[in-house]
Amino acid sequence: DTEVTQTPKHLVMGMTNKKSLKCEQHMGHRAMYWYKQKAKKPPELMFVYSYEKLSINESVPSRFSPECPNSSLLNLHLHALQPEDSALYLCASSQSQQGDSTDTQYFGPGTRLTVL
Amino acid sequence: AQSVTQLGSHVSVSEGALVLLRCNYSSSVPPYLFWYVQYPNQGLQLLLKYTTGATLVKGINGFEAEFKKSETSFHLTKPSAHMSDAAEYFCAVSAKGGADGLTFGKGTHLIIQP
Numbered sequence: 001d002t003e004v005t006q007t008p009k010h011l012v013m014g015m016t017n018k019k020s021l022k023c024e025q026h027m028g029h030r031a032m033y034w035y036k037q038k039a040k041k042p043p044e045l046m047f048v049y050s051y052e053k054l055s056i057n058e059s060v061p062s063r064f065s066p067e068c069p070n071s072s073l074l075n076l077h078l079h080a081l082q083p084e085d086s087a088l089y090l091c092a093s094s095q096s097q098q099g100d101s102t103d104t105q106y107f108g109p110g111t112r113l114t115v116l
Numbered sequence: 117a118q119s120v121t122q123l124g125s126h127v128s129v130s131e132g133a134l135v136l137l138r139c140n141y142s143s144s145v146p147p148y149l150f151w152y153v154q155y156p157n158q159g160l161q162l163l164l165k166y167t168t169g170a171t172l173v174k175g176i177n178g179f180e181a182e183f184k185k186s187e188t189s190f191h192l193t194k195p196s197a198h199m200s201d202a203a204e205y206f207c208a209v210s211a212k213g214g215a216d217g218l219t220f221g222k223g224t225h226l227i228i229q230p
Contacts, residue, residue, distance in 0.1 A: 004159075033217055042223050044220075045218065048217050090159055103210075110158075
């Protein structure tokens with residue numbers, strides 16, 4: 001099974017709301033990623049978790065807060081977002097044997113976020 | 117730093133014709149290269165990847181790509197286009213395989229004419 005699931009599929013929130021995006025995989029992968037994809041644009045890396053530790057933060061604003069409670073779950077907590085944060089948020093996972101250069105990232109279907 | 121450039125934001129071919137999507141890379145280290153496909157309102161699906169070894173890589177759905185170091189290219193081809201191939205295609209590069217995330221090109225929208 002090479003499935004990464006993401007919930008919810010769609011989310012509409014106001015600028016003062018707090019919400020969370022959830023990502024789950026049961027492939028035994030030890031690296032998980034968040035990407036942001038604006039309309040008609042390529043995905044852009046936001047965060048990388050490796051063995052449940054944050055290893056890469058691509059200078060993402062603090063209104064986005066990632067969390068990796070265990071090796072199967074990845075959350076993205078959202079607070080005080082701006083309308084320009086509206087996008088498709090994609091989660092991915094990979095096996096990530098340390099130093100393995102043949103990793104393949106498997107992507108979930110994404111959460112389409114609209115900030116009003 | 118690594119980057120990829122996809123030539124042509126839109127490519128249109130007739131059903132049954134050859135598909136050629138172009139990708140050139142820039143990397144200070146041996147690159148790891150990937151092609152992903154994205155159908156409307158869906159996530160990304162890996163078509164194929166180049167790590168080391170054989171420079172001609174075969175992927176799913178009849179696609180293949182050839183790594184040419186002398187031309188810094190990794191173009192994607194398919195001998196005969198099918199209507200179901202209409203989608204957005206992204207070339208991506210990584211310096212460390214999966215560990216450092218992927219850097220994507222801007223994408224090429226493939227249109228299949230009946």
